[in-house]
Amino acid sequence: MKISQRLENAISKLYTAFHTNTLHPECRMSCAVGNICDNTTTWTHLTNGHGSLQLSYIGQLNEAFGRKVFGYSPSELLQIEAVFLTACGYEIPLAFNAKKPKDPADKELLFNALCAVVEFLCKLDGVPNVMDYSKLFEFEDDRPKYELPAFA
Template structure:
């Protein structure tokens, strides 16, 4: 399967962060986007709240100028982070009054799985986390779609 450079680099960074226990949803340097952007937090200035999917003025300027950060546009970065946080069990946007889920390997894996699915969608490649292909399995939903 042919993938993009940005996809390969992002997956490699997320994989390393997960296995090195340096993936922290509440830290802008160590969250999904922080890791994709080489453990920097400059991306947090693209929106007003961590986990928000709406660009602020600065984010809109970068988006409208066509800027990319390690291959990803500002809106893609916000979508990646929101997807990660939501799949980890957080209420968005992050706020100190919201209930925080425990930072367990299972929650982090769920977040990564959702991010990988989104990255595949961005680059129009099959979901590399979908193991049904390995077992030649088709869900009832996909069988119904094929019959119609």
């Protein structure tokens, strides 16, 4: 399956962040979108609140002009971050007294949140979820329907 460059880049950055322990939902440079945006906070100017789906004035302008940030529109970036934070167990947008996980650095929590993000990224690009291996276990007449792809 062929995937877009933006999807490949995003997954690669999130993979690296997860395995180098530089993924943290509460930090705007280390959250899902912060990592996709090369650990910068430039994306935060697109919204007035971390986890909010509402574009700021700057976000609306960039959206209207069709600008992309690391391949994604401003509204797509906000949706990606909302998926990540929600899957981590946060009430969004983030607020001091809002619901949040006990340990936001928990690897299992982050893994599950990244699975949700990758699924959403694939949906944005109109491709099957690259992390869905359920087809490998489908069978017909006691034989696998699909071959296991060769990994280099």
